[in-house]
Amino acid sequence: MAWAPETVPGSGTAGPSADLGDRVGGVPGPRRREVTAPELARAAADAPTLEVLRLLGSGPRGLTEAQADARLVRYGENTVAGRRPPGPLRRFARSARDPFTAVLLGLGLVSAAVTAWTTACVIVVLVVVSCVLRVTGEHRAERATAALRELVAGTATVRRREHPGGPARADPAPREVPVEQLVPGDVIRLGPGDLVPADLRLLRASGLTVYQSALTGASAPVAKHPVDVPRGGPGADEPFERPHLCFQGGSVAAGSGTAVVYATGADTRFAGTRVPRAGGTRVGVTRARVPRVGVTRTRLAPPRRETAFDRSVHGISWTLIRFMLVTPALVLLVDAVVRGRGLATLPFAVAVAVGLTPEMLPVIVTTTLARGSRLLAREHEVIVKRLPALHDLGAMDVLCTDKTGTLTRDRPMVDCHVDPAGRVDPDVLHWAALNSWWTLQLADPPVPDALDEAVLTGYEEAGAREAEAAERGPDAPWTGLVALPDHPTVPDHPADHDGLAASPFDPVRRTSCAVVRRPGRPGPLIVVVKGAVDDVLDRCARVRLDGRDRPLDAAGRAAAERSAADLAADGLRLLAVALAERPADTDPEAALDASALTLIGFVGLRDALADTAADALAVLADRGVAVKVLTGDLPGTAARVCRDLGLHPGEVVTAERIDALDDAELGRLAAAHTVFARCTPAHKARIVGALRAAGHTTGFLGDGVNDLPALHACDVGICPRDAVDVTREAADVVLVSKDLGAIDEAIVAGRRGTGTIAGYLRITLSCNLGNVIAMLMAGLLLPFLPMLPAQVLVQNLCFDAAQAAFVFDRPAAATLRRPGALHPRDLLRFIAGFGLLNAVADLATFTVLVLMVRHGGEVDQEAFHAGWFTENLLTQALVILLLCTGRGVAVRRASRPILIASAGLAVIGVLLPLTPVAPALGMASLPIGYYPVLAGVLALYAGALTPVRRCYDRRRAERG
Numbered sequence: 030m031a032w033a034p035e036t037v038p039g040s041g042t043a044g045p046s047a048d049l050g051d052r053v054g055g056v057p058g059p060r061r062r063e064v065t066a067p068e069l070a071r072a073a074a075d076a077p078t079l080e081v082l083r084l085l086g087s088g089p090r091g092l093t094e095a096q097a098d099a100r101l102v103r104y105g106e107n108t109v110a111g112r113r114p115p116g117p118l119r120r121f122a123r124s125a126r127d128p129f130t131a132v133l134l135g136l137g138l139v140s141a142a143v144t145a146w147t148t149a150c151v152i153v154v155l156v157v158v159s160c161v162l163r164v165t166g167e168h169r170a171e172r173a174t175a176a177l178r179e180l181v182a183g184t185a186t187v188r189r190r191e192h193p194g195g196p197a198r199a200d201p202a203p204r205e206v207p208v209e210q211l212v213p214g215d216v217i218r219l220g221p222g223d224l225v226p227a228d229l230r231l232l233r234a235s236g237l238t239v240y241q242s243a244l245t246g247a248s249a250p251v252a253k254h255p256v257d258v259p260r261g262g263p264g265a266d267e268p269f270e271r272p273h274l275c276f277q278g279g280s281v282a283a284g285s286g287t288a289v290v291y292a293t294g295a296d297t298r299f300a301g302t303r304v305p306r307a308g309g310t311r312v313g314v315t316r317a318r319v320p321r322v323g324v325t326r327t328r329l330a331p332p333r334r335e336t337a338f339d340r341s342v343h344g345i346s347w348t349l350i351r352f353m354l355v356t357p358a359l360v361l362l363v364d365a366v367v368r369g370r371g372l373a374t375l376p377f378a379v380a381v382a383v384g385l386t387p388e389m390l391p392v393i394v395t396t397t398l399a400r401g402s403r404l405l406a407r408e409h410e411v412i413v414k415r416l417p418a419l420h421d422l423g424a425m426d427v428l429c430t431d432k433t434g435t436l437t438r439d440r441p442m443v444d445c446h447v448d449p450a451g452r453v454d455p456d457v458l459h460w461a462a463l464n465s466w467w468t469l470q471l472a473d474p475p476v477p478d479a480l481d482e483a484v485l486t487g488y489e490e491a492g493a494r495e496a497e498a499a500e501r502g503p504d505a506p507w508t509g510l511v512a513l514p515d516h517p518t519v520p521d522h523p524a525d526h527d528g529l530a531a532s533p534f535d536p537v538r539r540t541s542c543a544v545v546r547r548p549g550r551p552g553p554l555i556v557v558v559k560g561a562v563d564d565v566l567d568r569c570a571r572v573r574l575d576g577r578d579r580p581l582d583a584a585g586r587a588a589a590e591r592s593a594a595d596l597a598a599d600g601l602r603l604l605a606v607a608l609a610e611r612p613a614d615t616d617p618e619a620a621l622d623a624s625a626l627t628l629i630g631f632v633g634l635r636d637a638l639a640d641t642a643a644d645a646l647a648v649l650a651d652r653g654v655a656v657k658v659l660t661g662d663l664p665g666t667a668a669r670v671c672r673d674l675g676l677h678p679g680e681v682v683t684a685e686r687i688d689a690l691d692d693a694e695l696g697r698l699a700a701a702h703t704v705f706a707r708c709t710p711a712h713k714a715r716i717v718g719a720l721r722a723a724g725h726t727t728g729f730l731g732d733g734v735n736d737l738p739a740l741h742a743c744d745v746g747i748c749p750r751d752a753v754d755v756t757r758e759a760a761d762v763v764l765v766s767k768d769l770g771a772i773d774e775a776i777v778a779g780r781r782g783t784g785t786i787a788g789y790l791r792i793t794l795s796c797n798l799g800n801v802i803a804m805l806m807a808g809l810l811l812p813f814l815p816m817l818p819a820q821v822l823v824q825n826l827c828f829d830a831a832q833a834a835f836v837f838d839r840p841a842a843a844t845l846r847r848p849g850a851l852h853p854r855d856l857l858r859f860i861a862g863f864g865l866l867n868a869v870a871d872l873a874t875f876t877v878l879v880l881m882v883r884h885g886g887e888v889d890q891e892a893f894h895a896g897w898f899t900e901n902l903l904t905q906a907l908v909i910l911l912l913c914t915g916r917g918v919a920v921r922r923a924s925r926p927i928l929i930a931s932a933g934l935a936v937i938g939v940l941l942p943l944t945p946v947a948p949a950l951g952m953a954s955l956p957i958g959y960y961p962v963l964a965g966v967l968a969l970y971a972g973a974l975t976p977v978r979r980c981y982d983r984r985r986a987e988r989g
C-alpha cells in the first residue's frame with residue numbers, strides 16, 4: 030500500500046502538512062511524494078509521537094467519520110488476504126491432501142503404471158466423490174454459522190469525530206466498530222482481553238501488558254507504554270520488543286491504553302510474517318484446523334495440544350493406513366509363493382488394498398460433524414468454530430468452569446463495607462471508591478471493570494442515602510460518606526482528590542492501585558490498594574482498628590482472614606482495602622508498588638446467579654459430566670455459590686495446596702474434588718492439564734482474559750457470547766444465547782456425531798476386513814482371482830455410496846447418556862470379531878459357489894465372480910441394517926436413509942449380474958438354485974450376527 034502524499038521523517042523535505050482529512054474534504058494539498066507502508070512502519074517505530082500522528086493525518090482525537098470512510102474505500106478492509114475463506118477449488122485441493130486420499134491416489138498411480146485403467150479410473154472416481162462430499166459438507170456448515178458469527182464478531186473501541194470541525198472541545202465519545210473497518214489514523218482504546226486489531230503506536234497506557242505469543246512464541250505478556258521520542262531506544266532492532274508498539278496478533282493481558290493505528294490488513298507485520306494458511310477441517314493424521322467464515326481475525330492460540338479427537342481419529346487413521354500399505358505387498362507375496370503368479374496380480378492386490386480403505390471416513394467425519402454443527406447453530410445458537418470440537422464435546426467427561434460471568438451474572442452489587450474486625454465502616458467504601466474512580470479515570474479502559482463500577486455505584490447510593498438522612502435531621506448518624514458542615518475534611522466525591530497514578534486490576538497480581546493526594550494541599554501521597562484478600566494481606570504490615578493503626582501480626586492476620594471468611598461464607602465476593610502514605614516528593618509511579626500497607630477493611634459484593642446455571646449443572650451431572658469450579662475468589666464464596674446452584678462443593682482446594690503438588694498428584698486431587706479457589710490463570714491451566722494427563726477429556730467454560738491459559742490447555746474450550754474478545758477467539762465453541770443449557774445440547778450433538786462415526790467405522794471396517802480375509806483365502810485356494818479388480822472396486826463404490834446414509838443415522842439413546850469417544854482398542858476388538866464372522870459367511874458362500882457353478886469339473890469363473898459379488902453386497906446390506914443401531918431400525922423414521930441404502934445395495938447386488946453391464950465387468954448370470962442357498966447362508970449369518978452383537982453390547986455396558 031502506498032500512503033497518500035505526506036513527508037517522511039528524515040527525508041529532509043518536510044513541507045506543509047495537509048492531512049488526509051482535508052483532502053477528503055475537497056481541499057487540494059500540495060503534491061508530494063507518497064509515504065509507503067514500510068516507511069510509515071519505520072516512522073511509527075522511530076519518529077516522535079506528533080510526527081507519527083501528522084504523517085497519518087490524525088490527532089489524539091482520531092479521524093472524522095468522513096476521513097475514516099474515505100480511507101476505508103481507498104485502503105480496503107482491515108483483513109489479511111490469505112485469511113479469507115478459501116474458494117471451492119482451494120477447498121477441493123485441500124481435501125485431496127488428506128492421507129487416505131493420498132494413499133488412494135498412490136494406488137491409482139500404481140494401477141495406471143501397470144495399465145490397469147479400469148482400476149485407476151474407479152479410484153479417481155472414488156477420490157473425486159469423496160472430495161466433493163467433504164467440500165459440500167464444510168461449506169454448508171460454514172453457511173449455517175455465518176450469521177451467528179456476525180453476532181460474535183470482534184469490534185474495536187474507536188474515537189471518531191462526526192466532522193472535521195467538531196466537537197472541538199469535548200473528546201469524541203468512543204464507539205465500537207467492526208475491526209475490519211479500522212483504517213490507518215484511527216485512534217483506538219485497548220482494555221483487558223482485547224485483541225490487538227492492527228499495528229499500533231501507543232499514545233497512552235496504564236499497566237498495559239500484551240501477549241505476543243502468536244508473533245514471537247514467548248508466552249509471558251510484555252509490558253507496553255508510550256515513548257515520545259523512541260529513536261535508538263532499547264530493543265530498537267527487535268520491533269516486538271519496542272515498548273511503544275503493539276502488533277496485530279497480540280492481545281491485552283492487563284491494563285489499558287490508547288493508540289493510533291498505523292498499519293492495517295496486509296500491511297501489518299503479522300500479515301507480512303505469517304504464511305497465510307486457510308482453515309479447514311482435516312480428518313486423518315494431520316492437525317485439524319478451523320473452518321473460518323467471513324473475514325477472520327488473528328489466531329492467537331499457541332499450537333493446540335493434541336485433543337481427544339486427534340487421539341481417536343488420527344490414531345485409527347494411522348493404523349488403517351499402515352494396513353492399506355502392507356496389504357498389496359502381502360497379497361503379492363502370498364500369490365507368488367502359493368500360486369507362482371507374479372506382478373500380473375498387482376491390480377488385484379491394489380484393488381484389495383482399496384477395498385480395505387475406509388475412503389469415506391473423512392467424508393463421514395466431516396459431514397457428520399458439519400451437520401451436527403449446523404443443527405446446533407440453527408436450533409440452539411451454539412457456534413462450533415472447530416469441527417472436531419464437536420467430537421470432543423461428546424467425549425468430554427469433565428467440564429471445568431470459572432464462576433463469575435458463567436455461573437453468576439457478573440453484575441455485582443455492594444452488599445457491605447466493614448473494618449478488619451467485621452464492623453460496618455463507611456471509610457472502607459470511601460477508599461475503595463477512590464481507588465475505583467482513579468483507576469477508571471487514569472487507566473481509561475474501553476469497558477469499565479464490573480467490580481469497579483459496582484463499587485462506585487454502591488458508593489453513590491450510600492452517599493445518597495446519607496444525604497437524605499442528614500436532611501431529615503441532625504440526629505441522623507453520620508457515616509462519613511458525604512461531607513457535612515461539621516466534617517469538612519472528608520471530600521464527598523473521589524474526584525475531589527487529585528489522582529496521580531493508577532494501575533488497573535491485574536488477574537495475576539489480583540490487586541489494583543491508585544496514588545492520590547488530598548485536595549488543595551501539597552501533602553503526602555496516599556496509596557490506595559484494593560484486591561483479593563490474600564494478595565492485599567501479603568502487602569500489609571499494619572491494620573486499622575477503631576481508628577488506630579497497629580502492627581499486623583500473625584494473630585491480627587488470622588483475625589482479618591476469619592472476618593473475610595465469614596463474609597465469603599455468605600457468598601460475597603470480597604475486596605480487601607489497604608492504604609499507605611508516602612512522602613510528597615515520591616514518584617507516584619514508583620508508589621504503585623508500595624508494600625507495608627495498612628489494612629482498613631473489606632467491601633463485600635453480591636453477584637446474582639445466572640438464571641440457567643443450576644439447571645445446566647444438573648443436566649451435566651445426568652449426562653455423566655463431572656463439573657469442577659475453578660475460581661479466583663475465596664473458598665467460602667465459591668462453596669456458597671456452588672451450594673446455591675445445587676452442586677455439592679465438598680472440601681474446597683486452594684491454590685496453595687495445588688502449588689505443593691506435582692502434576693500426577695494434582696490430577697488425582699482434581700479428579701476427586703469439585704471446587705478450586707484462589708486460582709490464578711496459571712492454576713486454572715494446571716488443573717485442566719492435570720485432568721487431561723489423568724485421561725479425562727476436559728472442557729473449560731470461561732469468559733475472562735484470566736481464563737485464556739486454561740482455554741488453551743483443555744480439549745474443548747467453551748465461552749459465552751459476551752466473553753472478552755481474546756477468549757472468544759481462543760474458544761472452540763461459543764454459546765450465543767444466554768442459556769447455559771445450550772451446553773447440554775452441544776454435548777448431545779457431539780455424542781450423536783461420535784456415535785455415528787463409530788457406527789460407520791465398525792460396520793465398514795468389519796465388512797472390509799471380512800472381505801479381505803476371504804479374498805486372501807480364496808486367492809490361495811483358487812487357480813484364478815476370486816474377484817476381478819474392477820469388480821472389487823465397483824462393489825466398493827456401491828458400498829461407499831450406501832455409507833453416505835450413516836450421516837443421517839440416529840445412534841441409540843444409550844449412546845447419548847455417557848461421554849463417548851472413539852476408542853481405537855474398543856473399535857479394533859469389534860472389527861476383529863465381526864470381520865471374522867463376515868469372512869466365515871463369505872467363505873461359506875465361496876464353498877457353495879465352487880460346488881454350484883462347476884461345468885465339467887471346471888469352475889465357471891464368471892458365474893463365480895457374479896455369485897460372490899451378489900453375496901458381498903447382500904451381506905453388507907444386512908450388516909448395515911443389523912449393526913448400524915443394533916435395534917429395531919425398521920420402526921424408526923430417522924433411520925429411513927439407512928433402510929434405503931441397504932435396500933439399494935441389495936437390489937444392485939442381485940440385479941447387476943443380470944444386466945448387460947455384467948459381461949463387461951466379467952460376470953455371468955447365476956443358476957437359479959444359487960439364490961435360495963444364498964438366502965440360507967444369509968439367514969445363518971444374520972442369526973449369528975444378532976446374538977454376537979447383543980453379547981458385545983452387554984459386555985460394553987458392563988465395562989462402562
Ligand SMILES: Nc1ncnc2c1ncn2[C@@H]1O[C@H](COP(=O)(O)OP(=O)(O)OP(=O)(O)O)[C@@H](O)[C@H]1O
Pocket residue numbers: 431432433434478480481534536539540541559560561562602603604605659660661662663708733735
Ligand atoms: N477490579 C478489581 N479490583 C480489585 N480487585 C479485584 C477486581 N476484580 C477482582 N478483584 C479481586 O480479585 C479476586 C479474583 O478475581 P478474578 O476476577 O481474578 O477471579 P476469577 O477467577 O475471574 O473469578 P471467577 O473464576 O469466579 O470468574 C476477586 O475475588 C477480587 O477480590
